[in-house]
Amino acid sequence: MLPFFRKNKKSITTFFPDNYVDIHSHLLPDIDDGSKSFEESAVLIKRLSNYGIKNFVVTPHIMDGVWNNTPQIINQKLFELTNYLKTQEIYDIKIRAAAEYMIDANFEILLNKKELLTIKNKYLLIELSYFNPPINLKEIIFNIQIAGYQPILAHPERYTFYHSNYKEYFKLKELGCLFQLNLLSLSQHYVSKITKIAEQLLKDNLIDFTGTDTHNNHHLDVLETINNKKLLKLVTPVLENNAQLL
Numbered sequence: 139m140l141p142f143f144r145k146n147k148k149s150i151t152t153f154f155p156d157n158y159v160d161i162h163s164h165l166l167p168d169i170d171d172g173s174k175s176f177e178e179s180a181v182l183i184k185r186l187s188n189y190g191i192k193n194f195v196v197t198p199h200i201m202d203g204v205w206n207n208t209p210q211i212i213n214q215k216l217f218e219l220t221n222y223l224k225t226q227e228i229y230d231i232k233i234r235a236a237a238e239y240m241i242d243a244n245f246e247i248l249l250n251k252k253e254l255l256t257i258k259n260k261y262l263l264i265e266l267s268y269f270n271p272p273i274n275l276k277e278i279i280f281n282i283q284i285a286g287y288q289p290i291l292a293h294p295e296r297y298t299f300y301h302s303n304y305k306e307y308f309k310l311k312e313l314g315c316l317f318q319l320n321l322l323s324l325s326q327h328y329v330s331k332i333t334k335i336a337e338q339l340l341k342d343n344l345i346d347f348t349g350t351d352t353h354n355n356h357h358l359d360v361l362e363t364i365n366n367k368k369l370l371k372l373v374t375p376v377l378e379n380n381a382q383l384l
C-alpha cells in the first residue's frame with residue numbers, strides 16, 4: 139500500500155489518562171538495573187511526562203544478595219533525584235518511592251519487621267523468580283495479607299511456568315493477589331507467548347493495574363511501538379484503574 143493511504147496508528151503513549159500513576163518503574167539512578175545516572179533518569183521522566191504521565195511510584199528491586207536496597211537507601215535516592223529534577227526545571231511531576239520485592243529467603247524477614255515500602259497504604263509490589271515459583275507461595279501470600287498488606291504481583295504474564303498451567307492465575311487471584319501487567323508485554327519486546335498470555339489475562343479480566351517497568355530509553359522506544367488496536371481496546375479501560383493508587 140502506498141504510504142499516502144496508510145492510516146496513522148495511535149501509540150499506547152497517547153492513551154494514558156490524566157490521573158494515571160505509573161506504579162512500576164526503575165527510574166531511581168544507580169540503585170538497581172534501571173537508570174544509571176541522574177541525567178538518564180531526567181530524560182526518562184521527561185519522555186514519560188510527554189506521554190501525559192505525571193505521577194510515578196518508582197520501584198527499585200529489593201533482591202537478596204543482588205540488590206540489597208533498604209527503605210533508607212531508596213528514600214535518600216528519591217530525595218536526591220527530586221532535587222536534581224528541580225535543577226533541570228522539571229516541576230510538573232510527582233514521584234513517590236516503593237520497591238519491587240523479590241519473594242526470596244530474605245523477604246519473610248523484611249515482612250516480619252513490617253518495614254516494607256508500599257505503593258500506597260497497604261499495596262505491596264512483589265515479583266517471583268522467572269525459573270520457578272516459590273513452593274510455599276500460597277503461604278507467603280497469606281502471610282503478606284495477615285501482616286496487613288495487599289500483594290500486587292508484578293508482570294504475571296512474564297512467568298513462563300504459568301503459561302502451560304493457566305489455571306494457576308485464577309488460583310492466585312482467588313487467594314487475593316492483585317495483578318500488574320507490564321505494558322511492554324503488549325509489544326514485541328518479550329517472546330510472543332508473553333503477549334498472548336497478556337492478551338488472555340486482559341480478556342479474562344484478571345489484570346488490576348498496569349505499569350511501564352521502565353528501565354532505560356530502549357524500553358520507551360519499544361513502548362512507543364505499541365499500536366495494535368485489539369490490544370489497545372483491551373488495555374485502555376484498565377489504564378483507568380491506576381488512579382486508585384494516586
Ligand SMILES: [Fe+2]
Pocket residue numbers: 162163164238292351
Ligand atoms: Fe520491575
